[in-house]
Amino acid sequence: MTRFAPYLFSLMLLFVAACGGGSDQQAEEQTADTQAQATEQADDVRTIEMVGIDRMKFVVEGEEEGIKTGEKMGDYVLLESITAEPGEELRIRLTTESTLPASAMAHNFVLLTMNADATAFANAASKARDNEYIPADMEDQIIAHTDLASGGETVEVTFTAPEETGEYEYICSFPGHYSGGMKGILNVEG
Structure with a gap:
């Protein structure tokens, strides 16, 4: 046995x-x-890592190419705009940081068409609770959107930037968030 x-x-x-x-x-x-x-x-696919915070803002960790940021918000900076080329494929990955219940705080990303009225869309969205605050009669004004993400959840959507250059508004359609400042601009530049 010793030899083994x-x-x-x-x-x-x-x-x-x-x-x-x-x-x-x-x-x-x-x-x-x-x-x-x-x-x-x-x-x-260029991926934008966004965070939705309780202050009803889209924020990012810091500066990166193709985005414009604003004031510091805790560990993050405010995301003001995203720049894309016509036809560029983008991925938005949105994580919600919140300890509040989903019924009180959840976020989504909704990219609207160029001529959409964001205020009218947000007002209609507030009445569309059963459809995750996406008004069914206004879906023709949406280029892309995520599902809702409550605290600790991450959602994403991949889409192609419009071919037409210009400014396209994106919002969070959860009630009160658009009016609270949870919005930004996708600048499509040739």
């Missing part, structure tokens, strides 16, 4: 090393992060 002892010891070390080093949850999170990064690199 070195092999058994090596086998035991290999087993212990393979079993240690982190939880299954950590491994799953790392795998999900790696897959998300690989997807972004593979599809070459």
Whole structure:
């Protein structure tokens, strides 16, 4: 039996090393992060990582090419506008940071057509609770939108920027958020 002892010891070390080093949850999170990064690199879609905060604002972590930011808001800066080329594919990934219940605080991203009346849309949206605050009779004024995200949730939408240059307003259609300043401009520039 002594001639197999070195092999058994090596086998035991290999087993212990393979079993240690982190939880299954950590491994799953790392795998999900790696897959998300690989997807972004593979599809070459520019992704804007937005955060919706309780102050009813779209914010980002900091400056980056193709966005204009404003005042500092806690750990973030206000997202004022996004610049895109005609026909450019964009991905908006929106995470809501809130401890309030979903009925009191949730966010979405709604990109409106160039000639849409954002105020009229937001007013109609406030009455469309059963449709996640997207007014069914005004869907022709939407280029793209996400679902609602409550605290800790992330939603995303991928879309192609319009071919026509100009300014396209985006808003959060949750009641009161547009009037509270949760809006911005997609500038399509040739």
